[in-house]
Amino acid sequence: MWNKIQYALIYSWVKVHALLPMWALYILSDILYVLVYKVVRYRVKVVRQNMKASFPDKSDTELRRLEREFYHHFADYVVETIKLAHISLEELQRRAFLKNPELVDTLMEKGHTCFILLMGHYGNWEWFSGSTSRFKDSRIYQIYRPLNNQAFDRLFFNLRTKFGSFGIKKQDTVRDVITLKKDKTRCVVIFIADQTPSRNNLHYWTNFLNQDSSILTGPERLARKLDLPVIFLDTKQVKRGYYTIDMKLVTETPKETPENWITEQYARLMEKCILRNPSGWLWTHKRWKHMKTNENFQLSTFNFQPDKRLAVVILNWNGRALMEEFLPSVVACTPGEWADVIVADNGSTDDSIEMLKTKFPTVGIIRLDKNYGFAEGYNQALKHIGHEYTVLLNSDVEVTPGWLDAPIAALDADKTIAGVQPKIRAQRNKEYFEYAGAAGGYMDRYGYPYCRGRVLHVVEKDAGQYDTPADLLWATGACLFVRTATYKEVGGLDAGFFAHQEEIDLCWRLRSRGYRLVCTPSSVVYHVGGATLNVESPRKTFLNFRNNLLMLYKNLPEKDLKHVMHARFWLDYIAAAKFLLTGHYPNARAVYEARKAFHELKPSYEPVRRENLAKTKLSGIPELRKGSLILAFYLQGKKRFTEL
Secondary structure, eight states: OOHHHHHHHHHHHHHHHHOHHHHHHHHHHHHHHHHIIIIIIIHHHHHHHHHHHHHHTSSSHHHHHHHHHHHHHHHHHHHHHHHHGOOOHHHHHHHHEEEEEEEOOOOOHHTOOEEEEEEEEBSOOGHHHGGGGGGOOOOEEEEEEESSSSSHHHHHHHTTTTTOEEEEGGGGHHHHHHHHTTOOOOEEEEEEOOSSSOGGGGOOEEEETTEEEEOHHHHHHHHHHHHHEEEEEEEEEEEEEEEEEEEEESOOOOGGSSSTTHHHHHHHHHHHHHHHHGOOOOTTOTTSSSSSOOOOOOOESSOOOOOOOOOEEESSSHHHHHHHHHHHHHHHHTTTTTEEEEEEESSSSSSHHHHHHHHTTTTTEEEEEEEEOHHHHHHHTTTTTOOSSEEEEOEEEOOTTTTHHHHHHHHHHHHEEEEEEEEEEETEEEEEEOOOTTTTTETTTTSEEETTTETTEEEEEOSSOSSOOOEESOOOOTTTEEEHHHHHHTOSSSGGOOSSSSSHHHOOOOOOOTTTEEEEEEEEEEEEOOOOTTOOHHHHHHHHHHHHHHHHHHSSSHHHHHHHHHHHHHHHHHHHHHHHHHTTTHHHHHHHHHHHHHHHHGGGGGGHHHHHHTTTTOOOOEEEESHHHHHHHSSSSSOOOOGO
8 A cells, every 4th residue: 555655646746747848857957966966975986986997097087077977967867757757759759769760670571570679778768668669560578677666666667668668577588578479479679788787697798898897698698599680779869858779780690690799799889889978878887796706716736636526625714723723633534535625715815825835735725816705705616626525614613533424425325415414513612512503404484594403592412312314404504515516506605695594595495406405413523603703793693684585585485485574574673673672783783784685686586586496396395394483482482403
């Protein structure tokens, strides 16, 4: 109901202002420019950073001039978009003039029925749905990403489709375009493809505006798959409120082009369009938030040998003290004849590497160019690992003699086992289980993880009560044995998580696809835990809450998603209230920020969710608790795994 009321208020406001003539709207635009640029300073830092990197040869004076010109144009874009609520098709086509629509008509006469039009966030892209209505007897489809705010999403959808075009949600693109092609529907499909791809779609890199840039490859893949002609919409601003669009044929036969050729042509045409008049592009977008991975690495002190089955990979970031304390046990208890010990350095700035070369000459080193975080750091390291099995081992883990035997035996015995963990005890209190792993992990339906030996904050003493091997939902990332090929097959750890619960997400994917995760308690290791972030760290609170919500969204079946997310809304804010009442104000805010970040990231995870659900083989996961762990713990007093 609130969304409907909000939409009614917003639309009424837009409709009233749309009645104004353009000259009056441009007066409002001048006022808006001052508010947005001078007062609010909306994304000024982002714009400034983007422009400086894109035009390294320009002086500060020139860059500030471009910056002002952009914000003037941005304000114009806002009022021009408002005008869509009250403008005739004839006027719109004069102001966004399509110079050569006959290009599409000619191609249709050759037998083509469906086309891909590529453009960017340049000029006023919201006006082009009207201008493209000049195509004869053709439907216009626009690919769009739904906005989080339902009222604004409805508003923009209605404005964009006012003149007879149709919207296709980004996640439905492939299915809908295939249907259009199959049905021989005469249509053009518009892609605005100049923004940064999601982290999971960084497939093609090129130099764009003097920077290493990843370019969306989705339009090319679709064009090549369905053999759809590709056209670029080259936009120019003639004067204030007037644009021309020149259609340039990129290719009529995409299947005959080399891989990534179409994407590269788009990048070059888009770049030329921007350089002609930079102020017309949307500089507020965080276009270069993802950096190209430096594939150059350095392996020192050893060479990989094909006959070695196992790689013990330890991720390090400024952890000299931890490695000096714990690496001796790893080296001593890892048979060199069939296993390699490798440190993957996450761009350390201390003297970790020098220490390794001096004190541990048999340890291999993979040097990464920066700190990728726990998740992506391991992904980058495993690109250079060809061993049959890999152990992801934290730098604060003490291992024991024979620690490799039982996990490797389990992997050898059953090909469906993709991951194994040993029994994890606390290194600082060795009679007790360690919080983040214990004797194997499980989870309730609302996303709360627990272990054999640890339920919420209650950690048990190890008295042999969990010495039986068991199937798990998740195995701890502190010491995780994996099949290297299977790890890569399912996409590894989610880089977007950075740290915390990334192993649970990985294991959930593995389990849902039919693989097993097990604990072999005859193998024992000791983990410090909390060495990266303190338990009470607001940063840790943020990552745990945000990542847990992302994990649920990625993996929950459709029938459970709505109920679980509704319940989590209340449970999360109860947790925030508890932080407030106990004086942990930064942690309370961290919960709020985590939920906000989740909703911002959610659209980019829609393709990931679809992939996970499509590859799911188990209708139900036995290790996923159907009830609520919170209710069992606080209302029923069940504080041990055996009581659940």
